[in-house]
Amino acid sequence: MRSGQVRFLSYNLFNYGDDLEQAELAHKVIRQQREDAAKVGDALVVAVQELFAGDRAVGVGGTRWCRRWWPGAGGRSKAGRAGRRLRTLAEATGLRCEYQRNRPAVGVGNQRYHPGLLWSDELSPAGGFAVVAGQALWHAYVQLDLDVGVREPVAHGSFHARPHGLRQRADECEVVVKRVYRLPRRRATLVGLDRNGVPADLPGWPPQASRATSWPEYDHDPYRVRHGEPCRTVDWHPEFTFQCRTWVNADGTRGWEADRTAGRVLCDGGLVDAAAALNVTWAATVGHWPGDQACGPRRLDSVIVTPEVVPALVSCEVISGALAKKASDHLPAIARYAPAAITMSVSERAGG
Numbered sequence: 001m002r003s004g005q006v007r008f009l010s011y012n013l014f015n016y017g018d019d020l021e022q023a024e025l026a027h028k029v030i031r032q033q034r035e036d037a038a039k040v041g042d043a044l045v046v047a048v049q050e051l052f053a054g055d056r057a058v059g060v061g062g063t064r065w066c067r068r069w070w071p072g073a074g075g076r077s078k079a080g081r082a083g084r085r086l087r088t089l090a091e092a093t094g095l096r097c098e099y100q101r102n103r104p105a106v107g108v109g110n111q112r113y114h115p116g117l118l119w120s121d122e123l124s125p126a127g128g129f130a131v132v133a134g135q136a137l138w139h140a141y142v143q144l145d146l147d148v149g150v151r152e153p154v155a156h157g158s159f160h161a162r163p164h165g166l167r168q169r170a171d172e173c174e175v176v177v178k179r180v181y182r183l184p185r186r187r188a189t190l191v192g193l194d195r196n197g198v199p200a201d202l203p204g205w206p207p208q209a210s211r212a213t214s215w216p217e218y219d220h221d222p223y224r225v226r227h228g229e230p231c232r233t234v235d236w237h238p239e240f241t242f243q244c245r246t247w248v249n250a251d252g253t254r255g256w257e258a259d260r261t262a263g264r265v266l267c268d269g270g271l272v273d274a275a276a277a278l279n280v281t282w283a284a285t286v287g288h289w290p291g292d293q294a295c296g297p298r299r300l301d302s303v304i305v306t307p308e309v310v311p312a313l314v315s316c317e318v319i320s321g322a323l324a325k326k327a328s329d330h331l332p333a334i335a336r337y338a339p340a341a342i343t344m345s346v347s348e349r350a351g352g
Contacts, residue, residue, distance in 0.1 A: 010192025
């Protein structure tokens with residue numbers, strides 16, 4: 001790691017494992033990021049969502065989720081197939097994914113989409129592997145400590161929030177906060193996530209309500225405002241049911257706005273959105289595929305960090321080239337940080 005910096009990429013791969021041609025596009029996106037990092041001496045960590053491995057015991061899944069031509073498609077267990085998906089991705093992109101021999105860093109949840117972690121050769125696992133799944137989460141959360149060349153390891157996580165259930169989505173974020181801040185060996189942590197909702201972060205660090213817009217948050221409300229236009233409203237669409245809180249106005253009409261409860265749980269719990277903290281130019285991660293017009297451009301994918309990581313953040317951006325737009329219905333978000341600039345060890349903060 002010649003530069004002393006790490007790039008952390010969060011990428012929803014769109015049904016990775018269901019279509020070989022689509023998967024190869026995602027491979028190219030990640031390989032390009034690996035090459036770009038290597039050119040300047042950066043290490044790379046990738047948090048992925050939507051490793052596609054269904055339960056063949058469930059009739060609706062059938063064998064479609066394990067096509068015969070896909071490497072390792074004959075595995076009996078969902079966990080085994082999800083692990084093979086991650087290994088296939090690692091082999092195709094030149095990254096590593098096993099935190100121990102034959103143990104890939106994948107979080108196997110109840111549904112058919114699973115999160116995972118990969119990293120470049122400059123880094124090495126340092127324990128702390130953890131998965132939260134089962135009844136606690138619709139998908140899963142996976143976390144792993146990595147040796148990034150400083151005194152203490154840095155934890156990296158991948159989280160895929162549920163697509164529906166406003167209250168349950170907020171509950172899931174509570175679960176993630178509790179996992180990240182679990183004592184006694186809490187680490188400085190970065191999490192790549194598809195939050196499936198509108199963030200609640202204020203711009204800047206320390207965060208302050210925006211004075212440049214008519215809304216205080218870094219992210220505008222895409223269900224009431226489009227492209228930062230404060231006077232343009234949006235017609236109601238049934239898709240908003242999964243994203244908005246509603247009410248009945250005095251005249252009997254419906255009122256609505258983005259439900260930011262889940263995002264507020266993350267903020268209040270001490271997980272900071274990297275793009276908002278750096279106050280970089282806002283960029284959408286979804287809305288570029290056909291069929292996304294109802295909800296419009298939104299920023300569902302991001303990197304969130306514990307406060308001691310904020311001073312170490314160098315940059316944050318959305319990868320929005322033609323290849324990325326073709327590869328997935330989500331664009332990858334990438335944050336760059338300098339481990340040596342993390343403010344202090346967590347054990348010192350905890351008095352350990």
